[in-house]
Amino acid sequence: MNKIYGIKIDDSVTITGNIYEKEIDNIKYTITFDGNIYNLDVLKAVLGIKEDILAEELLLILYSHHKQNMLDYINGDFAFVIFDGNTLFIARDRLGVKPMYYTKTDNSFVFASNIKDILDSKIIEPIISVPLTPALVKTLNFINKAYTWNI
Numbered sequence: 001m002n003k004i005y006g007i008k009i010d011d012s013v014t015i016t017g018n019i020y021e022k023e024i025d026n027i028k029y030t031i032t033f034d035g036n037i038y039n040l041d042v043l044k045a046v047l048g049i050k051e052d053i054l055a056e057e058l059l060l061i062l063y064s065h066h067k068q069n070m071l072d073y074i075n076g077d078f079a080f081v082i083f084d085g086n087t088l089f090i091a092r093d094r095l096g097v098k099p100m101y102y103t104k105t106d107n108s109f110v111f112a113s114n115i116k117d118i119l120d121s122k123i124i125e126p127i128i129s130v131p132l133t134p135a136l137v138k139t140l141n142f143i144n145k146a147y148t149w150n151i
Contacts, residue, residue: 013083017113020056024064027084031056034113035078035098043073056080063089079113 017032037043037055044053047061062070063082068089077097082089090111092100102111103124112118119126 013088015081015083018056020054020060022057022060024060027064029060029064030083031060031080033059033078033080035076035080035093037074037076037078039073039075046073081111 015030015032017034019030019032021028021030023029033056037058040055040058043058043062044050047058047065049058049061059070059074059080060082062073063084066073068091071091074093077093077095079092079098079100080090082091088109090100090102092098099113100111101113101115101118102109103118104110105123108123110118110121110123112121118124
């Protein structure tokens with residue numbers, strides 16, 4: 001599984017993972033992608049693309065034409081993030097096979113393909129929002145003691 005991670009604080013955006021960039025119509029697009037696109041050949045034919053291209057490139061071309069409506073055309077299990085300098089577009093497959101988590105505060109937005117990366121960002125402090133019962137304490141004994149839980 002590819003790792004997807006990004007953070008936006010005020011006007012600064014940082015995206016990490018397997019990054020692919022492409023300029024289309026004088027707009028620089030950045031994508032990080034994890035998953036499979038099952039109808040890649042069909043999408044290439046519809047877009048008139050004859051050569052072999054990466055799924056990331058195809059997704060950027062599709063996004064440049066259809067923006068968020070691109071999801072209507074994709075069949076697969078995936079999670080990806082596209083940034084065009086103005087818009088941060090985050091998507092995952094309809095069934096949620098590939099995970100994508102996010103959280104936001106007053107001046108930041110953090111997203112990742114696993115919760116641990118969000119907690120490691122130190123942007124938020126983890127909080128359990130359920131009453132702490134003796135049964136829950138037993139259940140939570142496996143949690144890594146490096147995290148502090150506010151209850």
